[in-house]
Amino acid sequence: MGDTHIHSEDELVGTFLAPLAAGFPGALGLRDDCAVLAPTPGCELVLKTDPVVAGVHFFADDDAADIAWKALAVNLSDLAAKGATPRIYLMSLSLPEAPERTWMARFAEGLGAAQRAFGIHLAGGDTDRTPGHFSIAITVIGEVPMGGMVRRAAAQVGDVLYVSGTLGDAALGLALKLDGALAARLGLSADEAAYALGRYLRPQPRIALAEALRTHARAAMDLSDGLMKDLGRMCRASGVGAQAVATELPLSAAMRRALAAEPARIRDVIAAGDDYEILAAIPPTACSAFEAAARLSGVAVARIGEITSAPEVHVLDARGEPLAPERSGWDHFQPR
Amino acid sequence: MGDTHIHSEDELVGTFLAPLAAGFPGALGLRDDCAVLAPTPGCELVLKTDPVVAGVHFFADDDAADIAWKALAVNLSDLAAKGATPRIYLMSLSLPEAPERTWMARFAEGLGAAQRAFGIHLAGGDTDRTPGHFSIAITVIGEVPMGGMVRRAAAQVGDVLYVSGTLGDAALGLALKLDGALAARLGLSADEAAYALGRYLRPQPRIALAEALRTHARAAMDLSDGLMKDLGRMCRASGVGAQAVATELPLSAAMRRALAAEPARIRDVIAAGDDYEILAAIPPTACSAFEAAARLSGVAVARIGEITSAPEVHVLDARGEPLAPERSGWDHFQPR
Numbered sequence: 279m280g281d282t283h284i285h286s287e288d289e290l291v292g293t294f295l296a297p298l299a300a301g302f303p304g305a306l307g308l309r310d311d312c313a314v315l316a317p318t319p320g321c322e323l324v325l326k327t328d329p330v331v332a333g334v335h336f337f338a339d340d341d342a343a344d345i346a347w348k349a350l351a352v353n354l355s356d357l358a359a360k361g362a363t364p365r366i367y368l369m370s371l372s373l374p375e376a377p378e379r380t381w382m383a384r385f386a387e388g389l390g391a392a393q394r395a396f397g398i399h400l401a402g403g404d405t406d407r408t409p410g411h412f413s414i415a416i417t418v419i420g421e422v423p424m425g426g427m428v429r430r431a432a433a434q435v436g437d438v439l440y441v442s443g444t445l446g447d448a449a450l451g452l453a454l455k456l457d458g459a460l461a462a463r464l465g466l467s468a469d470e471a472a473y474a475l476g477r478y479l480r481p482q483p484r485i486a487l488a489e490a491l492r493t494h495a496r497a498a499m500d501l502s503d504g505l506m507k508d509l510g511r512m513c514r515a516s517g518v519g520a521q522a523v524a525t526e527l528p529l530s531a532a533m534r535r536a537l538a539a540e541p542a543r544i545r546d547v548i549a550a551g552d553d554y555e556i557l558a559a560i561p562p563t564a565c566s567a568f569e570a571a572a573r574l575s576g577v578a579v580a581r582i583g584e585i586t587s588a589p590e591v592h593v594l595d596a597r598g599e600p601l602a603p604e605r606s607g608w609d610h611f612q613p614r
Numbered sequence: 615m616g617d618t619h620i621h622s623e624d625e626l627v628g629t630f631l632a633p634l635a636a637g638f639p640g641a642l643g644l645r646d647d648c649a650v651l652a653p654t655p656g657c658e659l660v661l662k663t664d665p666v667v668a669g670v671h672f673f674a675d676d677d678a679a680d681i682a683w684k685a686l687a688v689n690l691s692d693l694a695a696k697g698a699t700p701r702i703y704l705m706s707l708s709l710p711e712a713p714e715r716t717w718m719a720r721f722a723e724g725l726g727a728a729q730r731a732f733g734i735h736l737a738g739g740d741t742d743r744t745p746g747h748f749s750i751a752i753t754v755i756g757e758v759p760m761g762g763m764v765r766r767a768a769a770q771v772g773d774v775l776y777v778s779g780t781l782g783d784a785a786l787g788l789a790l791k792l793d794g795a796l797a798a799r800l801g802l803s804a805d806e807a808a809y810a811l812g813r814y815l816r817p818q819p820r821i822a823l824a825e826a827l828r829t830h831a832r833a834a835m836d837l838s839d840g841l842m843k844d845l846g847r848m849c850r851a852s853g854v855g856a857q858a859v860a861t862e863l864p865l866s867a868a869m870r871r872a873l874a875a876e877p878a879r880i881r882d883v884i885a886a887g888d889d890y891e892i893l894a895a896i897p898p899t900a901c902s903a904f905e906a907a908a909r910l911s912g913v914a915v916a917r918i919g920e921i922t923s924a925p926e927v928h929v930l931d932a933r934g935e936p937l938a939p940e941r942s943g944w945d946h947f948q949p950r
Contacts, residue, residue, distance in 0.1 A: 309851050310766045311692045311835050314758075316658040323659070325738060326648045327753060329706040333745040356647045370665040370751045402661060409669040410746020415706045417663060417753040422650075430646045499647050515645050 283376045287405055290377075294386045295369075295400060302366055302399035313401035315366060321421040324362035328353050328502075329370075329415035337455075338412055342381050344479040346388030349414040352502065354396050354483035355554040359500040361428040361492030362420030364485060366401035370415040372408035396485045426492050428558075431515035433497035437559035437585040439522060440568070442484045442577050444530040445505060449550030450543070451478030464539045470532035477530075481554035487579070490571035491558055498558040504549040508557060510591045516559075522583030522593045524548065524601055548593050548601060559585055619712045623741055626713075630722045631705075631736060638702055638735035649737035651702060657757040660698035664689050664838075665706075665751035673791075674748055678717050680815040682724030685750040688838065690732050690819035691890040695836040697764040697828030698756030700821060702737035706751040708744035732821045762828050764894075767851035769833040773895035773921040775858060776904070778820045778913050780866040781841060785886030786879070787814030800875040806868035813866075817890035823915070826907035827894055834894040840885040844893060846927045852895075858919030858929045860884065860937055884929050884937060895921055 284290050291308050299305035304314040317323055330349045332338040350367065357364050369389075377385070393399060398418065451474040454460050461471040484500075491498050497516060501508050505522070513520050527547050529537070536543050558579075560568045565581075572579040583593075592600045620626050627644050635641035640650045653659055666685045668674040686703065693700050705725075713721070729735060734754065787810040790796050797807040820836075827834050833852060837844050841858070849856050863883050865873070872879050894915075896904045901917075908915040919929075928936045 306765070306767070310696075312660045312662045312696045312698070312763065314658055314660055314763045316760065317653055322650055322652040324648045324650055325702075325704060325755075327704040327706050327738065327751070328740045329708060329742060329751060331708055331742060331744045331746065334742060360646075360648045362648070366661075368661060368663040368753055370663050372665060372667055372749060402663065404664045406665060406667060406670060408667045408747060408749065410667065410749065411744060413708060413744065413746065413749065415663070415665060415751030417704055419661075424652065427648065427650045429642070431642070 282378050282380070284379060284382060285376070290382065290405055294382045295403070298386060298389055298393060298400035302401055305399065305401045308402060313366070313368070315401065315419065318421055320424055322424050324357055324360050324420045324422055324427055325417065326353050326356040327415060327417040328356065329413055332412040340479065342384035343388030343391070346385045347392045347480050349416050350389060350392040351481045351483050352554060353416050353418040354398065354485060355481065355500040355502070357418055357420040358484040358488045359428065359491065359498045359556050360422070361426060361488045361495070362422050363488060364396050364398035364418060364420045366399050367416050367418045368401055369403035371403070371405045372410070372413045373405065374408055374410065374412055396483060422492060428491050428495050428498045430497055430499045430512055433512055433516035433518055433559035433585045435518055435585055435587045437496050437561055438565050438581055439520060439583045439585065440558045440560055440579045441501065441505070441528060441582055442487055442556040442579050444528045444533065445553055445555060446533050446543070446547035446550055447474050447477035447530050448481065448552035449546035450533055450536055451475040452552070464536045466532055466535055470535060473530065474532045478552060481552065483554060484556050484577050486575040487556060487572060487577040490568055490575055491556065493571060494560055494564040494568035495558045496561055498556055501553045501555045501557055503551045505557070506549045506591065506593065512557065512559070513591050519586040519588035520583060520591045521586050524593050524595050526580065526582045528578065528580040544601070618714050618716070620715060620718060621712070626718065626741055630718045631739070634722060634725055634729060634736040638737055640702070641735065641737045644738060649702070649704070651737065651755065654757055656760055658760050660693055660696050660756045660758055660763055661753065662689050662692040663751060663753040664692065665749055668748040676815065678720035679724030679727070682721045683728045683816050685752050686725060686728040687817045687819050688890060689752045689754040690734065690821060691817065691836040691838070693754055693756040694820040694824045695764065695827065695834045695892050696758070697762060697824045697831070698758050699824060700732050700734035700754060700756045702735050703752050703754045704737055705739035707739070707741045708746070708749045709741065710744055710746065710748055732819060758828060764827050764831050764834045766833055766835045766848055769848055769852035769854055769895035769921045770897070771854055771921055771923045773832050773897055774901050774917055775856060775919045775921065776894045776896055776915045777837065777841070777864060777918055778823055778892040778915050779818070780864045780869065781889055781891060782869050782879070782883035782886055783810050783813035783866050784817065784888035785882035786810040786869055786872055787812065788888070800872045802868055802871055806871060809866065810868045814888060817888065819890060820892050820913050822911040823892060823908060823913040826904055826911055827892065829907060830896055830900040830904035831894040832897055834892055837889045837891045837893055839887045841893070842885045842927065842929065848893060848895070849927050855922040855924035856919060856927045857922050860929050860931050862916065862918045864914065864916040880937070
């Protein structure tokens with residue numbers, strides 16, 4: 279192993295990770311066994327852990343900055359959906375070999391960029407060699423005013439369903455990454471292809487929307503496993519059903535062009551994971567205030583349907599026919 | 615895949631994990647995206663994450679209950695050293711395949727046993743398939759009265775060094791596991807061999823000692839990478855040195871017998887990891903009160919040396935000669 283590789287945990291932590299903790303005094307410079315966190319008075323903490331693994335959530339040869347961004351962003355997305363303000367995160371790195379210094383510097387750059395974009399600091403963690411694949415387990419901690427966390431299980435009949443951003447782009451980006459000829463086949467411009475790929479590589483947690491959700495949403499969750507599956511989860515948890523309309527689902531220019539060429543890609547819009555947009559149920563009386571707050575936040579939101587009393591969850595096509603069964607999202611353990 | 619295997623994340627969470635969260639309302643039955651935690655008024659939170667990986671920290675064919683216990687215990691050990699009371703943990707499981715139900719039930723049993731022993735509840739987590747090795751990333755959260763966390767970097771010249779329990783047993787247990795003929799060669803009784811193996815498989819976080827540490831210790835940390843390395847870390851962080859005396863290091867009956875047969879195993883006592891005992895620096899004026907509090911807690915503690923002004927860290931043998939270099943503990947990235 280040459281001088282290009284990191285030689286000790288102390289170097290890895292001191293040189294590359296400690297600067298990411300400089301903004302949070304409770305991290306104690308990553309030189310203690312634990313971090314210490316005092317919540318803001320009147321607030322409680324919102325907690326989430328969601329690991330990412332090479333070969334499942336990213337490719338081992340992706341840019342280390344993108345890998346790092348995604349590992350943090352997928353967790354921040356949950357905080358956004360719950361109406362929480364990010365505070366700190368802890369990170370466990372499992373690395374198959376001592377990383378190169380240039381790789382580790384890129385990785386730290388990606389984390390730093392996400393930290394600055396979403397206002398969060400590294401508070402602690404651990405680094406291990408693994409005989410397996412590279413993986414990153416991040417635990418994020420945010421804050422809400424006491425009792426203010428937006429729940430998943432609280433949707434009520436008649437609530438209006440909204441999603442943020444656009445759907446299906448991450449699946450399109452992944453498909454483009456796997457098939458170099460796809461962009462041409464779909465007639466995508468270079469900008470459109472780059473946009474879709476960016477949506478896959480650098481999900482944008484909708485932290486800017488958190489306050490609007492906390493103020494107006496009855497229920498919310500982030501879309502990590504696809505609209506159908508996650509909407510089904512919200513409805514089962516809430517004891518309700520839902521009806522969404524495919525023609526109302528917000529689409530990027532790239533996805534619109536892809537659908538024009540291959541209409542079957544509508545499946546990616548309704549059932550593919552990795553979008554990290556927000557699904558929210560808003561009481562009808564709060565819709566205009568929510569839309570106004572969303573506009574101020576700079577995050578686009580679109581009405582896609584409503585909560586119903588039927589236990590089923592349907593996405594209807596232009597003729598009013600159900601498009602897909604409920605359980606069509608991603609499940610790590612379901613036989614496929 | 616037959617009916618013996620878990621078929622969905624919903625089954626895994628609902629059947630095996632949700633019962634472990636029943637004691638903590640903020641877990642929301644593991645049916646929301648995030649958990650919510652309100653610290654006890656007047657307290658702040660102490661946070662730690664330390665993952666364990668098959669082939670590094672345990673063997674994939676270890677009893678699932680032991681694997682689960684260890685994954686939680688190694689994190690609780692840090693809380694104990696910081697004087698914290700355990701509250702909740704989040705857990706990310708990365709599994710190479712859908713687990714068998716019987717395996718998962720044993721795994722949940724091990725977690726449940728550790729939860730009951732140390733007063734902590736599951737609050738959330740995530741489960742993924744991985745192309746790599748089985749790994750468990752746990753983040754524990756405990757509490758201390760505001761400002762009460764015991765630091766690593768606070769040892770002062772003249773402080774008396776203590777360790778809890780006995781040292782080297784886990785390394786002996788691992789050696790016994792790897793070499794079926796070793797117990798006979800060392801002349802260990804079946805009970806002694808089982809004791810050492812148990813110390814490796816089921817580390818005992820010294821949560822009972824947390825209050826005594828919070829009240830009396832100037833500095834403390836847990837011993838996960840071996841006495842020499844971790845004592846070196848405490849001293850570097852505190853800007854001091856230390857001198858410990860090998861003949862004062864507390865030994866189990868099993869280790870005493872092993873040393874009688876193979877004196878070189880003293881290296882496991884001073885430099886091997888996985889003991890998860892506590893190292894503490896106690897001001898001389900507080901020693902008798904600390905010892906009394908430790909007695910009440912039921913955790914044995916032993917004086918092993920003192921903090922010095924020299925930057926070096928030494929463990930002296932019976933003749934007063936230094937036994938080993940400072941940096942002889944476990945480092946995942948150091949060339950070996």
